[in-house]
Amino acid sequence: MDPAVMEEIAKKMESFEATMGHIEGVPLLGSTCDAWDSIYNFQARGDDILIATYPKAGTTWMQEIVDLILQEGDAQKGRRAPTYIKVPFIDMVPPKPMPSGVELAQTMKSPRVLKTHLPINLLPPSFWEKNVKVVYFARNAKDCMVSYYYFQKINKVLPDPGTWENYFSAFLSGHVPWGIWFDHVIGWWKAMDKHQILFIFYEDMIEDPMREIRKVMKFLGKDLSDGVLENIKYHTSFQAMKENPMTNFSQHPNMDQTISLFIRKGEWAYSLVST
Structure with missing residues (x-):
C-alpha cells in the first residue's frame, strides 16, 4: 500500500474509537454492522477458497499455508503482498482510505483466497450456492482467549x-x-456433513505440520512433492512468519506492536496466573 495512504490511515487511527453492534444476536464491530448488506450479499465464486476461524485461532498461519500451496511453495510469490491484502477479510471494514474486505475481494482475479471470522449462520449464502471449499482452523478456547486479549490491546480497530x-x-x-x-x-x-469443509486443529498443526499441510493440499486438489511441502512448512514456521514483514503486520497502521507482538505464542497457562 502507498506510504502516503498508510500515513493517512495511521493519523486517523489516533482518534478512532471502535464501536460494537449486533447482527442476529452476534456481537460484531459497528463498522461491520453498518456495511452488513454489502457483506451478506457478497458474491462468492465457485473456485474461491474460504478460510474460516474464530479470532486468534491461527488465521494468518493458515492463510499463508493455503497461499503457498496455491503458489506451489514459491516463497517469492508468497511475499508479493502482505497477508491482509492478498487474502481479503470479507467481514472487516477498516477506516477509509483502506478498502473493506469486500471491496478488495471484488478487485481480485480468480482463484481467490478469502478470510472470515463470521459464525456459520451469518456467512453470505453465495458461498453455499457456489459450493465453495472452506478450511476451518480451530484452536482451543484458552489459547484463543489469551491471544485475543492481547490482540484487542494492539489492534486499534x-x-x-x-x-x-x-x-x-x-x-x-x-x-x-x-x-x-x-x-x-x-x-x-x-456443517461438515452438508458442505465442503475441512476441519484442521491448531494443536495438530503444531504436533505434525507436514501431516496437516498435506491434508490441506489434498483438500485443495493439489499434488505437491515432499520437498515443496517441506519448503511450505519452513516458510510458515513461527520464526519465519515472525521475521517476515508480509506476515507479521509490522507495516499495518492499525497495529500498535509496542504493546504486544502480532505473532505471539498463546501462553495461556502463564497468562492465567500472571496477568
Whole structure:
C-alpha cells in the first residue's frame, strides 16, 4: 500500500474509537454492522477458497499455508503482498482510505483466497450456492482467549479489552467481537456433513505440520512433492512468519506492536496466573 495512504490511515487511527453492534444476536464491530448488506450479499465464486476461524485461532498461519500451496511453495510469490491484502477479510471494514474486505475481494482475479471470522449462520449464502471449499482452523478456547486479549490491546480497530479479569468474563459469555467461541466452532463442525469443509486443529498443526499441510493440499486438489511441502512448512514456521514483514503486520497502521507482538505464542497457562 502507498506510504502516503498508510500515513493517512495511521493519523486517523489516533482518534478512532471502535464501536460494537449486533447482527442476529452476534456481537460484531459497528463498522461491520453498518456495511452488513454489502457483506451478506457478497458474491462468492465457485473456485474461491474460504478460510474460516474464530479470532486468534491461527488465521494468518493458515492463510499463508493455503497461499503457498496455491503458489506451489514459491516463497517469492508468497511475499508479493502482505497477508491482509492478498487474502481479503470479507467481514472487516477498516477506516477509509483502506478498502473493506469486500471491496478488495471484488478487485481480485480468480482463484481467490478469502478470510472470515463470521459464525456459520451469518456467512453470505453465495458461498453455499457456489459450493465453495472452506478450511476451518480451530484452536482451543484458552489459547484463543489469551491471544485475543492481547490482540484487542494492539489492534486499534477493536474495542479496548479492559482488564484481564473483565475480559475473562466477557470472553466466556461471548461479549466480544464475533461472539461465543463454542457456538462458533460447533456451528462450523456440524456443517461438515452438508458442505465442503475441512476441519484442521491448531494443536495438530503444531504436533505434525507436514501431516496437516498435506491434508490441506489434498483438500485443495493439489499434488505437491515432499520437498515443496517441506519448503511450505519452513516458510510458515513461527520464526519465519515472525521475521517476515508480509506476515507479521509490522507495516499495518492499525497495529500498535509496542504493546504486544502480532505473532505471539498463546501462553495461556502463564497468562492465567500472571496477568
